[in-house]
Amino acid sequence: MSARAIDMAQGEARQAASLGLAAMPTALALVECATPAALRACSSRLLRDSLGLAWVECLFVEGSGRWLGRDDADVRLDCDDFRHPYAHAIRRGEPLDLSVAEARTRLDHPDFQAQVAALPGALRLQIRPLRALDGPREWLGALALAGEADTLAGLAADAEFAAFEALLCRLWARLARAQGERQRSAVLRDSLAKLNDGARRQSLADQLADDLLGDSAAMQRLRSQVIRAAETQLAVLLQGQTGTGKDCVARAIHRFSARAEGPFMAINCAAIPEALLESELFGHAKGAFSGADQAREGLIGQADGGTLFLDEIGDMPLALQAKLLRVLESGRYRPLGASDERCADLRLVAATHQPLRERIRDQRFRADLYYRLGQFPLSLPPLGERREDIAPLAQAFVADFCAREGRDEVGITPAALRQLRERDYPGNVRELKNLIDYACAMSPPGADLEASALPGEASEPVAEAHAAAPPTASARVDDLRQALRDFEAELIRQRLRYFDGNRALAAESLGVPKRTLAHKCRLLEVDAP
Template identity: 50%
Template structure:
């Protein structure tokens, strides 16, 4: 009796020391086998769904479907009563998992199956006792055995409750983290809405995508029509990222001649080529620690595309004429208005570079598909004009907004900005922009109707007909007129800058500079 008490205390201490359910079940089965001379003891754990029994110590298959009555465990859970199974009976049970358990137990002559339930009737699992002696009453009737089962059941429930509490804490933490993340995204979207203006659904989605893109280090490819605000998207990604304190280096691949673009990007050493009288740091090096924005990436020469691809693989590059490679820790954002998929098919753009650039693809919806943004964009441009000039219109009338909504804006938000700024110039300070001022640009052949671009007079001619008495800033007026002349000439030549530059008596590079300065689109 004293020996039994001492053994019981040792077993109880061993069980109560376990801090996880797997350790508890492993200790319990080992102690039961040693104490009662069993050839093997198994613990099958019922999962939370109550549909599957798991036997962690058994190799494949170690799971038993509780709805499959070809093994005895399903019957046992249904009845809730312990039972004995002899080896002769086990041969009639062809369930592969049960046969694997028999084999792993050294083919005992007899098994005792003991279901375990909590005080609330909740099924916990099944104990499987294996030995050759069929007299189970000598074990199951012992107070030590019954006491150990009671203690095991109590500890089992405690471990489940502890695991549930851990799971609930993790779930709560995950929920709080999600709320925190959602609040962070919301606040950053509010900040972004000050520059990436618009209340339409496409703009709301775009701002959320920009915030997510800013939180990663993936390369971003911004695609959209000319003038839709791809540069604003790129600036937003930079300013909301953890590189905001670093530089944002902008490279317009269309504005830099092909012969100079490689030198601009990679830099060069002194004497690397004719005219290189001193070393020059490239834009890749200047962007280290910040963001490199390659605008109009679709215009990059094919030969340079392969070199850029190698740089993107490891951020290593070699300046022209240099022997040693340099490293630059930059984050890449690229943009284009060209359909790159078509350029790939035509062999003008590398497919592998496209996939490397578009790790996080973004698309900016054209203005004609989000006319709900007209009012907030117009008021944004009016505020911008007033901050720059010191005075300007109070706002824009509903009739003017109605007139604008009848136009499809091939130049997108940039064209709207030019229209609003020119209208601001013609509107007395403190007044609202009226549709009559908008018609100075001959956008409309009649109130409420769209103009036919093939039959209307040019923007430059319309501007020349404006009332010059309202001009207060001659420089700004001259720049606006120059921009309209360039825009009109580009339309005349279908966006061909070479022909437009020749017709104006300008070098192509000068025209490209003016287009960049005045934000004039090609078409």
Template identity: 40%
Template structure:
């Protein structure tokens, strides 16, 4: 029986548990001329025994004592079943199918295979000639063969588990490193996309995520929210950062010129085409093409753009050959493109091609808490550009700004801050009275409107008319600020003492 030792050397050369079990079972079946030979292993959850033959597609519960597998697994002792004893194991249907071919000279044996020193984790099940099975399983060299198999499988399982642990550790470290890099990029992005609101934090995270992908990005948002800044950030934090960022506003270029701007043209393509012109699609090769206000692109040009996006091939106007351009598309719009699709003014297929990664830039009124940070940012830029030393915005100015209805969003805030800085001397703060007539909410501006006389011809006493007009303005302003004379005076651009004098003279009492 020295051949079992030869077979054992074959087992040692195997490096995959499933292949090891397959070779072990085939060798035993061949040498013993068995009808059936199965190795059954405990499942990962320890509840079932699973055969090494995946094609068998059967399992046995470890607590089903109507099957001898459960008994051997629990006791750790082998069990040999003669053909006459099969009558006691008829309740387990799957086990009966394994033994239905047994003859009167056959026997079945269930042998425990400890793959570790702690517990039985597998069993060997064979069906064949009773005498041959008995002689083989009492042979010492076969016992050593089983031990080699069990130890080799235990080693392979441990190696597999170690490899799995190491792989998980590497993936965890990679995740940590990737998250750290992402946080660093988000922090860096906060220098240009300023704001501490949750809406801006989420937007910056989405931008970094979008930058790392190869999808077309659609930036949506109202006018003045900073859509081009978002597009630039997507480019700057992408693998294409070292390549060109090419931007064009589709609404700012006449329809008949937009195609030549995008695709370029060849000499002689039309009257006035004296030389070849490089289009923006060609300029953006390897980089990013930003199409602002893409909702204003003509339908005919939309079809051509869709083909370029699908094939990355384009043909200049008047050209006979197609050229390749590997660019990443970022587009933006302040209109509802879905409505335009329903109205047949925007192609549906292009719509879905553009919206692979949609981003929504929040309105300024939806992130009021960012106004102070944004204002400080714009003051710093103003000082740098103009060589001034404006200290910033007075807290009352910030409060007034937070009450304003910013229809122009961040762009409007920037212009207001610049306007305030232009009226402020160095080392001084921007005061509210320099902006108050421009930053009142729309509904409050309506309250301040003073009706003029229907006709100048009805005025018979100019002095009295002026007093009435002045009185009406002061009364409305005091009502707006709930009687606060300091705020009313600042909004009118006069000292508080002057306002008090006028109130006394005109017999105006606070509401």
């Protein structure tokens, strides 16, 4: 409670004491309670000890107002269930008085019956509903008392008890409101923290856009997952088709992790002969084998404090898999020919394009290593599933080629972009980059990349002509809008070819303004011949 609320409560407690409650264990003990639950326990103890009652129970109404609960048990009593006396007292808004024997006969709620099972049937039972006295008159709970008939009968006219009950209700309401405010503040702080954390992660994911290009939903999701992975120390397993950029993702995880200042070591397990792979990874001592004239530290040791990236881990020999598993589990390894073990604190990122589950079934990959590597699995989307990213990727690759070759920056014609989007990419992003590099090399310096510069274009004009031909009644059309776009684009190309690229004449022949034709050429990605 606030200092002002405490002062008010203490004043009320002193007023209650002046009415005679000082004969009880001091009413000021109630003021010292910090929570509603502590207040309920304290009041029950004070009443039981001062009045000599056999049983005192203080129940609370939950926030919804529908349930009564007990602090000492995981029990909820429905306020509309009249099989227990608390519902009767709360609905009537006045105390309920009956004998324990009568309660056992008339009321059959199992939880209530369990409460009074040990009480003698001759005792009287009084249920007193409690509600806030200040502000909103919400229900607080119910006070259950069991004792001798004379004792309970005298409470109705007892000014001391009335003062005690009023003090209890006021303190209870204030503590409950203060507790509610604290809970709301905690929820607000938690919400703000999550909002700030989400904004921070989004900002980091946006920084990844220069390394992991693409605005598709798949790439946005991947960048978000990379940031999540980088925040942990879990081993990451990258799975995806060849050429999807697993090396770029591994470097991004390292760059945004707490190990960014440490080394990043990478090795392609499929590119190293089996006889040399163990030495590359674990290192070797001098004289460990023929030609080992000096000791050499392996990549595991070099990656201490940083990240080790194992590409194509599906091709790692089984014997090495067992040794790698031990490094992951204990952080200890032994170089070839060495007598002492060494320690390495590293984060492992592994990648493969192979179906590891199938290799496990074929007993070519260890299941325990697979589950240890896959603490944070990431699947990289193939380029065919994010074709909307082809245009920005192609433009970035053209800019990269021009920078590497010292050329002036050039663009890509709409026809070239259209052809790039229509291709299949078994090699994914790597294949697209190779296509762009080849086309740039085949294009004159300063000239935009044309569709004719792309490899394979010379062998496709017949197929393209058939594909662009107007649909016939017997042709299968799965997308009417696309079919109409294709027909319109082909008709405009034919007119432009007929008029040697003169858009004014082509527009006139089609009965549209020149500006409309220019807009359609941009929209349909039609180039002038």
